[in-house]
Amino acid sequence: MSALRGGGRPHIVLIGAGHAHLYLMRHRHRLADADITIVDPGAFWYSGMAAGMLGGAHDPAEIRSDPRRLARQYGLDSVRGRLVGLDRAGRQAQLADGRTLGYDLISLSLGSCAPTPSAASHGPGVWAVKPIAQLVALRHYLSNAFERGERPALVVVGGGASGVELACNLRSLATRHAAQIAITLVSRSRKLIPTAPSGARRWLEGYLRRIGVEVRVGMRAVSQHRDGLLIAEEGATMGQDALRLLECGHVIHASGLAPPDTLGGLGLTFIDGRGLALHDTLQSVDDPDVFAAGDCAALVAHALPRLGVYGVRQAPVLLANLEARLHGRPLQRYRPQAQALTILDLGHGQGLAIRGRLWWAGRSSLLWKRWLDDRFMADYRQ
Incomplete structure (x- = not known):
């Protein structure tokens, strides 16, 4: 069944500029039959290089991308804003400044946040x-x-x-x-x-x-x-x-890390501490026209660690399923990898790579990490 409920071109709204949505922007041609708007609160910062940036190995500009520039480059509309609610009956996304956006399909890639206690007066x-x-x-x-x-x-x-x-x-x-x-x-x-x-x-x-x-x-x-x-x-x-x-x-x-507070107020099933409850098609368990990926998403059948690699691997499935939903075709199922490679940047030119029970440390690990990071960011840097 097609997601298009009326005449005219269907509208896909992407909320957030996480890994998966960056991928969708680059492959916008796959969704040429729809209008697409991305809503983002600001810059995309690549978490994989954040620690190295803190240590001085990378300039902040190296780990930053401007979603509005990418939207212009790939032919999407962009809106600076923050989602606060969904009117699913009326197919309206509600933004913090009072604006609304109509949608036929909507996808969330909002990342995660770090709960932090309040600072003491005159304290650290x-x-x-x-x-x-x-x-x-x-x-x-x-x-x-x-x-x-x-x-x-x-x-x-x-x-x-x-x-x-x-x-x-x-x-x-x-x-x-x-x-x-x-x-x-x-x-x-x-x-x-x-x-x-x-x-x-x-x-x-x-x-x-x-x-x-x-x-x-x-x-x-x-x-x-x-x-x-x-x-x-x-x-x-x-x-x-x-x-x-x-x-x-x-x-x-x-x-x-925790899912953004916004998710709890959308009227969709939310798994506490994990995120929006999804089938393995990356669709909400409550609404087949609501999709999600990355840290804000919680697969009912799989509790995944919050690693960027999962959002990256979910991206092609998300793209294929948005396309399939538009045209009434069967959807793919996302199957998470059994083991994920993690490489830590430990400063001073040292890294630690871990995959399952295998590990290796030293300069070669960090060089490998930087090659992977640079390859990822090459398409998204300003």
């Missing part, structure tokens, strides 16, 4: 791994502080891949400015990157010691304090004696 600066524009601002702030001779202690919260990358690249940034500062990585888990092979974890622990990053495992962040961050041992009975103060000038939170 509080930053998050997302939105990535915050990391750009943090780099500029710290670079200027280092040039003024300031040496603020830094705490990174989160012992997963993102937290490890940020801690290492903060050290790399400080090294570029010949700034000797204290950097502490706080992990709620007793193992850094718990899903990594044990050999990779041992190598990583040794590397962190060599570059001077202190690691506190089995500790959780409790609250901000005017002098730093209050932490407590994971599982300990709470009380004043359980709290410890890590004095610092800035706290960077990378302890987990």
Whole structure:
């Protein structure tokens, strides 16, 4: 059955400029029978190069793309805005500024956010791994502080891949400015990157010691304090004696990503902590004309980690299924890969690649990562 409900050309609305929608823009010719509008809140920042940018290995412009420029290049309409609601009966997307956009098909690629506690009055600066524009601002702030001779202690919260990358690249940034500062990585888990092979974890622990990053495992962040961050041992009975103060000038939170709050207010089935509930055709379980991909999407049959590679691999399926829905053809099913390659940028020219139980570390890993990243961004940079 075709998605077109009336006369004229069907209208596809793309909400957000995530990996999958960038791919759709480049392949706009496959949807030549429809008008397409992309709605985005600003620039696309490539998360795969964000840590390296923080450490000074990349200029911010290298990891940024302008969706409006791409829209002009590939023949889409573009609207700067933010989705706040859906009128599915009337086929209207509602934007924060009061505008509405009619649609026949709609797709969401909104990425994820990093929940962050509020800063204490007169306390340390509080930053998050997302939105990535915050990391750009943090780099500029710290670079200027280092040039003024300031040496603020830094705490990174989160012992997963993102937290490890940020801690290492903060050290790399400080090294570029010949700034000797204290950097502490706080992990709620007793193992850094718990899903990594044990050999990779041992190598990583040794590397962190060599570059001077202190690691506190089995500790959780409790609250901000005017002098730093209050932490407590994971599982300990709470009380004043359980709290410890890590004095610092800035706290960077990378302890987990969450779907955007917008999704919970769309009137569609939402899986708490994961995102919009989808069939493996990338369609909403509630509405076959609502699609999604990437970090904001939650496949009912598969709980996927928040890695950009899944949004990239979903993109061709999303494109094929939008085309199929337009023309009343059968849809494809997205089948996630059993294992995904992850390569961490650890600063100082070092990388750590992990795929399943295989791992390898050193300069060759980082060179491979940069080749993959540059190949991805070549089509999207300004």
